[in-house]
Amino acid sequence: MPVLVKARSLLRNLFSTRRVERDLDLEVRSHLQLLIDENLRAGLPPKEAERAARIELGGPEQVKEQVRDKRLGHGLHSLIADCRFGARQLYKNPGFTLTVVLTLALSVGANTAIFSLVNALLLKSLPYPHPERMGTIYTRIAGSSAASDERHNVNGEQWQLLRDNVPALISAVSGVRASGVNLKAGSHVDYVQDGRVSAHYFDVLALQPISGRNFSEEEDRPNGPKAAILSYNLWRNVFGADPGILGQPILLRSEPYTVVGVLPEGATTPLNADVYTPLQPDREGEGRGTNFRCIIRLRDGATGQEADAQINRTWLSRTGRYELAGNPGAKVSYHSVPLQKGQTDSLRPQVLALMLAAGLILLIACANLAGLTLVRMMRRTPEVATRLALGASGWQIQRQFWIENLLLALVGGAFSVGVGFLALKELFLLLPEHLLPVASMPLDARVMVFTLAVSILTSVLFGMLPALVARRVDLRSSMASRTVAGSGNLRLRQALIAGEVAITVMLLGGSGLLIRSLTHLETLPPGFNPNGVVVAKASLDDVRYHDPATFQKLLEQSTAAMRQIPGVQNAAVGLDLPYEFIGNDWVTLDDGKEAGQQGGADWVYVTPGYFETLQMPLLAGRVFTNVDGPNSQHVVVVNQSFARKFYGGTNPVGRYIDKDMLIVGEVADVPISSGLDPVAPLQTEQTMYFPAAQLDRPLLALLHIWHQPDWIVRTAGPVEGLTSAMQRALAAADPNLPASGFYSMKDLLARTLGTQRIEVALLGAMAALALLLSAVGIFALVANMVAQRTREIGIRMALGSSIGQVMVQFGRSGAAASLLGLVLGLALCAGALRVMRSVIYGVGVYDSTTMLFTVLTLAAVTLLAVAVPTLRIASIDPARTLREE
Amino acid sequence: MPSQPTTLLQGTLDLLILKSLAAGELHGLGISRRIQQMTGGTFVVKPGSLFPALHRMEEEGWTSSFWGDSENNRRAKYYRLTKAGRRQLEAESRRWGRISWAIAQALEAS
Numbered sequence: 001m002p003v004l005v006k007a008r009s010l011l012r013n014l015f016s017t018r019r020v021e022r023d024l025d026l027e028v029r030s031h032l033q034l035l036i037d038e039n040l041r042a043g044l045p046p047k048e049a050e051r052a053a054r055i056e057l058g059g060p061e062q063v064k065e066q067v068r069d070k071r072l073g074h075g076l077h078s079l080i081a082d083c084r085f086g087a088r089q090l091y092k093n094p095g096f097t098l099t100v101v102l103t104l105a106l107s108v109g110a111n112t113a114i115f116s117l118v119n120a121l122l123l124k125s126l127p128y129p130h131p132e133r134m135g136t137i138y139t140r141i142a143g144s145s146a147a148s149d150e151r152h153n154v155n156g157e158q159w160q161l162l163r164d165n166v167p168a169l170i171s172a173v174s175g176v177r178a179s180g181v182n183l184k185a186g187s188h189v190d191y192v193q194d195g196r197v198s199a200h201y202f203d204v205l206a207l208q209p210i211s212g213r214n215f216s217e218e219e220d221r222p223n224g225p226k227a228a229i230l231s232y233n234l235w236r237n238v239f240g241a242d243p244g245i246l247g248q249p250i251l252l253r254s255e256p257y258t259v260v261g262v263l264p265e266g267a268t269t270p271l272n273a274d275v276y277t278p279l280q281p282d283r284e285g286e287g288r289g290t291n292f293r294c295i296i297r298l299r300d301g302a303t304g305q306e307a308d309a310q311i312n313r314t315w316l317s318r319t320g321r322y323e324l325a326g327n328p329g330a331k332v333s334y335h336s337v338p339l340q341k342g343q344t345d346s347l348r349p350q351v352l353a354l355m356l357a358a359g360l361i362l363l364i365a366c367a368n369l370a371g372l373t374l375v376r377m378m379r380r381t382p383e384v385a386t387r388l389a390l391g392a393s394g395w396q397i398q399r400q401f402w403i404e405n406l407l408l409a410l411v412g413g414a415f416s417v418g419v420g421f422l423a424l425k426e427l428f429l430l431l432p433e434h435l436l437p438v439a440s441m442p443l444d445a446r447v448m449v450f451t452l453a454v455s456i457l458t459s460v461l462f463g464m465l466p467a468l469v470a471r472r473v474d475l476r477s478s479m480a481s482r483t484v485a486g487s488g489n490l491r492l493r494q495a496l497i498a499g500e501v502a503i504t505v506m507l508l509g510g511s512g513l514l515i516r517s518l519t520h521l522e523t524l525p526p527g528f529n530p531n532g533v534v535v536a537k538a539s540l541d542d543v544r545y546h547d548p549a550t551f552q553k554l555l556e557q558s559t560a561a562m563r564q565i566p567g568v569q570n571a572a573v574g575l576d577l578p579y580e581f582i583g584n585d586w587v588t589l590d591d592g593k594e595a596g597q598q599g600g601a602d603w604v605y606v607t608p609g610y611f612e613t614l615q616m617p618l619l620a621g622r623v624f625t626n627v628d629g630p631n632s633q634h635v636v637v638v639n640q641s642f643a644r645k646f647y648g649g650t651n652p653v654g655r656y657i658d659k660d661m662l663i664v665g666e667v668a669d670v671p672i673s674s675g676l677d678p679v680a681p682l683q684t685e686q687t688m689y690f691p692a693a694q695l696d697r698p699l700l701a702l703l704h705i706w707h708q709p710d711w712i713v714r715t716a717g718p719v720e721g722l723t724s725a726m727q728r729a730l731a732a733a734d735p736n737l738p739a740s741g742f743y744s745m746k747d748l749l750a751r752t753l754g755t756q757r758i759e760v761a762l763l764g765a766m767a768a769l770a771l772l773l774s775a776v777g778i779f780a781l782v783a784n785m786v787a788q789r790t791r792e793i794g795i796r797m798a799l800g801s802s803i804g805q806v807m808v809q810f811g812r813s814g815a816a817a818s819l820l821g822l823v824l825g826l827a828l829c830a831g832a833l834r835v836m837r838s839v840i841y842g843v844g845v846y847d848s849t850t851m852l853f854t855v856l857t858l859a860a861v862t863l864l865a866v867a868v869p870t871l872r873i874a875s876i877d878p879a880r881t882l883r884e885e
Numbered sequence: 886m887p888s889q890p891t892t893l894l895q896g897t898l899d900l901l902i903l904k905s906l907a908a909g910e911l912h913g914l915g916i917s918r919r920i921q922q923m924t925g926g927t928f929v930v931k932p933g934s935l936f937p938a939l940h941r942m943e944e945e946g947w948t949s950s951f952w953g954d955s956e957n958n959r960r961a962k963y964y965r966l967t968k969a970g971r972r973q974l975e976a977e978s979r980r981w982g983r984i985s986w987a988i989a990q991a992l993e994a995s
Contacts, residue, residue: 006944006946024936026960026962027936027962028932028936030959031913031932033959034912034913034914034959034961035914037959056932063936070937070938070940
């Protein structure tokens with residue numbers, strides 16, 4: 001078989017090079033010997049015989065080389081040789097190689113990390129069968145000032161219409177997020193996340209329990225049987241993977257729920273809960289508002305257009321159209337979008353902005369590396385000229401050069417995977433839980449291919465410029481002059497530096513604005529005293545606490561017990577606290593000239609002592625006392641914003657709202673996370689405070705599904721073991737009530753500003769990386785000039801220049817490039833940073849402080865990068881430099 | 886160097902080498918001398934052309950080689966035709982026959 005023979009020859013040529021070479025050597029020698037013998041037989045004297053034989057053979061090395069050229073795999077062989085040569089060259093220049101590899105590792109690594117995020121959020125399919133048939137519904141509002149096209153939560157009416165009148169879809173709803181509840185297993189109480197889902201929720205996800213079944217429609221009816229489906233982890237960790245768990249009751253919210261199924265290992269849902277219970281959605285209670293989150297799956301054979309038409313037909317015929325409230329004349333329509341898009345749309349701009357920033361980092365790295373390789377190329381001009389003179393073709397020189405670049409790219413790329421992995425791990429630690437709708441960001445094959453592609457692209461980008469320059473190597477002049485004339489490329493290198501500095505200025509400006517915005521949010525006047533407050537949260541989503549009397553007893557006993565803790569000055573309960581996300585409701589004014597006026601207002605319940613504990617100033621009237629009970633006059637305390645919005649800033653005390661509620665006091669504003677009209681992550685808004693003692697049963701049941709009350713204590717200083725003392729105080733009132741977490745006010749603030757903190761951290765890291773790369777670029781420019789022109793420096797100094805003059809002379813080139821970049825960058829900022837308007841708060845796009853910070857940072861870094869290499873000038877001895885030449 | 890004559894020469898050289906080995910195994914010098922003899926001294930194959938061709942043909946699987954002793958007891962590398970080599974010889978001979986006939990026709994035409 002010729003093919004087999006060929007393959008064997010190729011393998012032998014590539015891997016048994018030594019044996020093949022020895023064989024060839026022997027054959028050529030033997031040929032020579034045979035020729036000599038022949039000549040001897042012809043009667044030539046021995047000396048003459050050998051001479052003639054050698055002439056006929058024509059040089060053994062040339063013959064061998066001709067054989068090698070024709071060998072199978074010759075091209076591959078020389079490629080390997082070139083790689084070896086390239087690797088040796090890189091090894092011999094550790095400074096250059098290290099700089100390039102580090103630059104690549106950092107810049108490509110940043111891209112790897114950010115791309116993993118993009119991959120996990122926007123590219124990777126959801127982990128369900130046929131994810132392309134899954135979706136959610138967007139509401140498009142057009143023809144009004146508040147046009148939008150986004151995912152809305154749905155109310156009970158919408159849900160029932162969707163379920164009954166849209167046969168093209170399997171639809172399901174869930175609570176907006178999982179609720180923390182207490183699970184009693186044996187004598188032990190666990191705080192777990194409960195995902196409340198409708199029937200068919202797992203059918204939409206196409207998840208089948210490993211044992212048992214999904215919820216039935218009977219279980220999903222209001223007041224239907226209480227059933228539960230366990231996640232695999234809960235089943236294993238809490239119930240010891242008990243195979244007999246099906247049909248057994250578990251105690252959730254102090255009520256028995258029958259286990260009907262266990263989910264497979266690793267199964268995830270958008271809610272990511274530990275246990276699932278039927279939502280039992282209805283038009284009443286929770287279903288009055290848009291409190292359900294909907295997911296859909298196209299049935300087999302149905303198309304998206306059919307589904308959209310059916311949705312529009314049934315939803316547009318509704319009687320109560322909340323979309324039109326305060327928005328008359330708006331045109332509303334609905335359309336389904338892929339679930340992945342629906343889940344990540346809000347994160348998309350940020351993620352893509354980060355990807356853009358990472359791309360800019362890559363450009364900076366390319367500019368730097370182009371500069372470095374250019375210098376290296378220049379330094380190698382004599383070598384290139386020698387090789388050209390010895391007969392190497394231009395292609396061979398180019399090939400060698402590109403092979404070296406590719407080697408650098410591959411090594412740098414390999415390191416960048418490591419850097420990316422570490423960066424990703426840090427990033428994941430940084431993110432608040434449940435911010436991302438994905439459980440992990442794996443470095444999968446797509447990320448690897450991306451990293452490889454980016455590394456190679458980078459090497460092509462940074463190799464292009466030097467390669468073009470190398471083509472113009474002039475043999476004669478290069479051979480003649482021993483020194484390298486690099487001045488012709490100085491302008492080019494300065495332009496590269498200016499470009500990267502401009503990008504750096506933009507990233508610095510952007511992150512500066514984010515920092516200023518975060519600082520503004522973090523230093524908003526609190527309106528209370530956040531220092532010395534410790535918070536415990538616990539879930540009251542529990543059937544026992546639907547009863548107002550039991551609820552009241554718990555609050556009184558637990559706060560009384562907390563006041564007994566040594567070091568605690570005051571204790572109270574509230575739902576919710578400053579900095580937290582706060583619920584809202586419509587309120588109607590009932591007297592005076594404002595009678596009949598309506599508006600939204602935030603909604604907080606508190607125990608007496610809440611305002612004192614937080615030290616919120618009372619501006620008018622009184623705060624609540626123990627006299628404000630369930631059977632006395634229903635009272636409310638409002639804040640300053642409420643008085644301003646509804647009463648034009650006049651004293652609201654004594655006014656009535658919502659028929660019979662009397663405003664008894666006015667307190668200062670505090671920053672909160674708004675659900676009413678969010679224009680910033682933290683803002684002050686009209687707020688009503690109600691006494692906890694005056695809440696009724698339905699409200700108690702509903703409120704505690706969504707929110708957990710906060711137990712707050714104020715201390716004068718740090719108290720040892722305070723949290724365990726608070727837990728004991730809670731347990732004294734209810735032994736089955738574990739705290740779900742303890743926080744300081746600072747923690748709550750950090751939680752609310754999680755997104756902003758991450759934006760600052762990520763963009764800040766990018767800007768720092770850009771700054772570092774630019775500094776390295778400027779440093780390299782000046783350092784190279786000093787190294788190349790040592791002789792010139794020697795002459796200048798011999799002719800009477802002072803060290804200082806020479807240093808300024810040489811440092812100027814770097815400083816000039818940086819200055820040009822700064823001007824360019826500021827001009828870019830003026831245009832580009834305007835897109836940040838929607839993510840910065842309390843600071844304008846043209847912020848003088850940010851600009852000053854950018855200019856100063858860059859000036860300092862430039863000074864440092866220029867000064868360090870010019871210091872070498874001081875150590876140059878003119879006499880010795882001149883002698884050496 | 887223009888490529889057209891090289892390929893023609895290479896094809897010719899292959900044919901001559903194959904033909905020289907048709908009668909039996911030979912070492913490099915033997916092949917060279919045999920070609921000289923067969924062509925009445927018209928073709929003198931230099932080692933610089935012979936060895937690359939020999940190695941290439943071995944890689945193609947047309948010849949195989951082994952180390953043996955020469956007439957006057959020198960170690961030498963001998964080549965012999967393989968089955969594929971014989972087939973190649975036949976094919977090359979036919980092709981050459983066609984070419985030479987065609988060239989002759991062309992030259993005779995007036």
